[in-house]
Amino acid sequence: MKTTIKDIAMRANVSITxxxxxxxxxxxxxxxxxxxxxxxxxxxxxYHPNKIAxxxxxxxxxxxxxxxxxxxxxxxxxxxxxxxxxxxxxxxNVFLCNTDEDIEREESxxxxxxxxxxxxIVFANSYTSKDRMSQGLVYKPTTPIVLIDRGLDDEMFxxxxxxxxxxxxxxxxxxxxxxxxxxxxxxxxxxxxxxxxRLNGYLKALEEASIPINxxxxxxxxxxxxxxxxxxxxxxxxxxxxxxxxxxxxxxxxVYQAASELGVNIPGDLxxxxxxxxxxxxxxxxxxxxxxxxxxxxxxxxxxxLFEQIEEGGESQRVKVNMEPTLIVRNSTKGLPSxx
Amino acid sequence: MKTTIKDIAMRANVSITxxxxxxxxxxxxxxxxxxxxxxxxxxxxxYHPNKIAxxxxxxxxxxxxxxxxxxxxxxxxxxxxxxxxxxxxxxxNVFLCNTDEDIEREESxxxxxxxxxxxxIVFANSYTSKDRMSQGLVYKPTTPIVLIDRGLDDEMFxxxxxxxxxxxxxxxxxxxxxxxxxxxxxxxxxxxxxxxxRLNGYLKALEEASIPINxxxxxxxxxxxxxxxxxxxxxxxxxxxxxxxxxxxxxxxxVYQAASELGVNIPGDLxxxxxxxxxxxxxxxxxxxxxxxxxxxxxxxxxxxLFEQIEEGGESQRVKVNMEPTLIVRNSTKGLPSxx
DNA sequence: TTGTACGCGTTATCAA
DNA sequence: TTGATAACGCGTACAA
Numbered sequence: 001m002k003t004t005i006k007d008i009a010m011r012a013n014v015s016i017t018x019x020x021x022x023x024x025x026x027x028x029x030x031x032x033x034x035x036x037x038x039x040x041x042x043x044x045x046x047y048h049p050n051k052i053a054x055x056x057x058x059x060x061x062x063x064x065x066x067x068x069x070x071x072x073x074x075x076x077x078x079x080x081x082x083x084x085x086x087x088x089x090x091x092x093n094v095f096l097c098n099t100d101e102d103i104e105r106e107e108s109x110x111x112x113x114x115x116x117x118x119x120x121i122v123f124a125n126s127y128t129s130k131d132r133m134s135q136g137l138v139y140k141p142t143t144p145i146v147l148i149d150r151g152l153d154d155e156m157f158x159x160x161x162x163x164x165x166x167x168x169x170x171x172x173x174x175x176x177x178x179x180x181x182x183x184x185x186x187x188x189x190x191x192x193x194x195x196x197x198r199l200n201g202y203l204k205a206l207e208e209a210s211i212p213i214n215x216x217x218x219x220x221x222x223x224x225x226x227x228x229x230x231x232x233x234x235x236x237x238x239x240x241x242x243x244x245x246x247x248x249x250x251x252x253x254x255v256y257q258a259a260s261e262l263g264v265n266i267p268g269d270l271x272x273x274x275x276x277x278x279x280x281x282x283x284x285x286x287x288x289x290x291x292x293x294x295x296x297x298x299x300x301x302x303x304x305x306l307f308e309q310i311e312e313g314g315e316s317q318r319v320k321v322n323m324e325p326t327l328i329v330r331n332s333t334k335g336l337p338s339x340x
Numbered sequence: 341m342k343t344t345i346k347d348i349a350m351r352a353n354v355s356i357t358x359x360x361x362x363x364x365x366x367x368x369x370x371x372x373x374x375x376x377x378x379x380x381x382x383x384x385x386x387y388h389p390n391k392i393a394x395x396x397x398x399x400x401x402x403x404x405x406x407x408x409x410x411x412x413x414x415x416x417x418x419x420x421x422x423x424x425x426x427x428x429x430x431x432x433n434v435f436l437c438n439t440d441e442d443i444e445r446e447e448s449x450x451x452x453x454x455x456x457x458x459x460x461i462v463f464a465n466s467y468t469s470k471d472r473m474s475q476g477l478v479y480k481p482t483t484p485i486v487l488i489d490r491g492l493d494d495e496m497f498x499x500x501x502x503x504x505x506x507x508x509x510x511x512x513x514x515x516x517x518x519x520x521x522x523x524x525x526x527x528x529x530x531x532x533x534x535x536x537x538r539l540n541g542y543l544k545a546l547e548e549a550s551i552p553i554n555x556x557x558x559x560x561x562x563x564x565x566x567x568x569x570x571x572x573x574x575x576x577x578x579x580x581x582x583x584x585x586x587x588x589x590x591x592x593x594x595v596y597q598a599a600s601e602l603g604v605n606i607p608g609d610l611x612x613x614x615x616x617x618x619x620x621x622x623x624x625x626x627x628x629x630x631x632x633x634x635x636x637x638x639x640x641x642x643x644x645x646l647f648e649q650i651e652e653g654g655e656s657q658r659v660k661v662n663m664e665p666t667l668i669v670r671n672s673t674k675g676l677p678s679x680x
Numbered sequence: 681t682t683g684t685a686c687g688c689g690t691t692a693t694c695a696a
Numbered sequence: 697t698t699g700a701t702a703a704c705g706c707g708t709a710c711a712a
Contacts, residue, residue: 002705004704004705004706005705005706005707006705006706016705016706016707017707017708020706020707020708021707023706024707049705049706050704050705050706052704052705052706053704053705053706053707054705054706054707055706056704056705056706056707057705057706057707057708058706058707
């Protein structure tokens with residue numbers, strides 16, 4: 001039997017109300033003597049309040065949910081830490097849910113979190129189509145939700161995301177500035193919104209430079225090494241590209257592998273750009289030029305917004321934060337000798 | 341106002357007991373008619389049971405805690421997934437807590453989890469000294485705890501860990517077999533038990549080969565790239581080692597960086613071995629020879645044990661699982677030309 | 681300055 | 697086959 005507020009009350013010869021007051025610092029007009037005595041007994045009996053019971057009354061669980069595709073994708077640990085560090089500051093615990101981009105798991109996570117009465121949810125729904133999302137989320141409009149990485153174009157939710165079109169534009173522009181023309185593009189899965197926006201940026205940069213668009217240079221990947229590897233093989237064997245823009249670093253890693261197998265030198269024969277600036281891409285030789293998204297900060301920001309909405313009790317304004325991506329040049333990109 | 345079991349009962353013209361029975365599949369001797377009607381209303385009103393209230397009675401929250409040092413260390417995402425996947429199978433949610441190896445945060449995490457009445461805890465206390473741990477955990481002997489990565493030598497807790505002495509032995513033996521004699525060793529922080537065991541393995545292998553032990557070749561790192569980098573600089577500049585055994589892959593990455601800066605060729609001038617077999621070390625050129633620990637499996641196993649203890653209700657046997665590390669040879673190690 | 685008593689949403693016990 | 701009611705541990709309005 002765990003010790004309860006009742007046990008403390010008995011031992012201290014006071015009512016449970018008094019004990020409750022001590023616990024919740026409601027000691028406005030209370031005798032110092034009883035306060036001290038209660039505190040002592042609490043120590044002595046090693047009493048810890050039962051949050052479950054408390055939240056029955058207060059309607060607060062001091063708990064938030066965090067839904068992501070897969071913690072093993074090195075993009076997400078940073079994000080998770082950002083969220084958790086803010087949560088800790090607010091004395092909140094966080095439930096972590098991995099969905100593997102599976103719509104079933106997204107919805108079951110949402111349901112589970114709701115049944116656990118979390119006070120809010122940070123949702124990295126990067127890979128979900130809009131319609132299904134809305135459908136899934138409509139379940140629980142009462143709990144504040146902040147979308148991360150790519151928001152729905154929906155007034156319903158706050159969101160924090162990177163300007164993906166700009167990311168796509170920056171990477172492509174960098175390659176064009178280096179005189180590249182045959183620039184391969186490896187996108188994420190077709191159904192993600194990130195992919196669409198990043199691709200738009202790519203197209204825009206080409207257009208601006210009056211480089212004709214060749215659809216054979218645009219291949220669809222999976223945001224994982226494998227996808228980058230296979231796409232790169234095709235681009236290198238069939239299309240003779242001099243540069244590849246992979247829509248995330250993991251796929252760029254795959255490009256490195258393919259290049260290595262084919263005896264293609266980076267950056268001598270091939271320039272490579274990624275997106276994310278994953279920490280461990282410094283390991284690559286040569287270092288990978290990439291577009292940085294401040295992932296940790298995204299997590300922090302999303303959590304911050306969420307807690308503001310929680311505190312304001314649901315009737316707060318929806319917020320959309322747009323983060324700027326920045327180009328980080330390393331040694332995987334190199335100017336093409338200008339052809340005469 | 342959320343819909344409650346009461347609302348359902350009203351609308352269905354039955355008692356809350358009946359509704360409760362439907363929810364909990366206790367429909368043994370129940371008329372199909374009422375069952376169907378209740379089910380319909382539940383659908384219609386989009387009712388979801390309140391787990392908080394339920395756990396007041398059942399004393400079960402269907403929630404476990406997972407405490408780790410830092411999710412950004414690429415060792416842990418695998419472990420987290422292992423735990424979470426098993427948890428999901430049991431319809432459990434998991435609270436994630438990062439401690440940064442800070443004893444304060446470990447204890448506050450423990451306290452927070454306990455206040456949230458988790459049914460069990462998986463604790464990766466890799467970096468905590470035995471005494472403080474016991475002190476911290478003694479708080480809550482009622483909740484099953486499974487230690488991971490390195491167990492306390494304590495009958496109190498179940499644990500899953502890798503035979504770290506063997507890991508240290510295997511890596512060193514491999515280098516010795518390649519004729520290396522001046523083998524540098526970069527350990528983890530001195531206060532971790534892993535470090536002690538791995539170092540023992542290193543020493544044992546040297547002894548077996550009758551290679552005299554040189555304490556200058558043993559440096560203490562931090563399990564991060566930075567530590568590996570600095571230690572490698574010292575070993576290469578001052579000690580002329582022909583091989584370095586880093587006690588995890590991250591530090592081996594640091595060794596690569598140092599070698600690259602100093603113009604030292606791997607494996608030509610220097611052989612390198614790590615521990616962990618982090619997924620992205622395939623990216624390194626040359627590929628890193630390392631000792632694999634099946635991290636995902638460790639997570640799974642720990643969670644499995646935890647759930648067995650939860651189901652058995654606390655009076656179960658303590659279990660200690662010892663996982664075998666295996667050597668994975670890639671291209672970072674090379675035989676030394678035998679000196680004549 | 682302190683205490684009594686009710687209610688939060690659910691399950692379990694016993695009765696009908 | 698179904699229902700009334702007591703718990704679970706706590707916070708709080710109101711009373712003393």
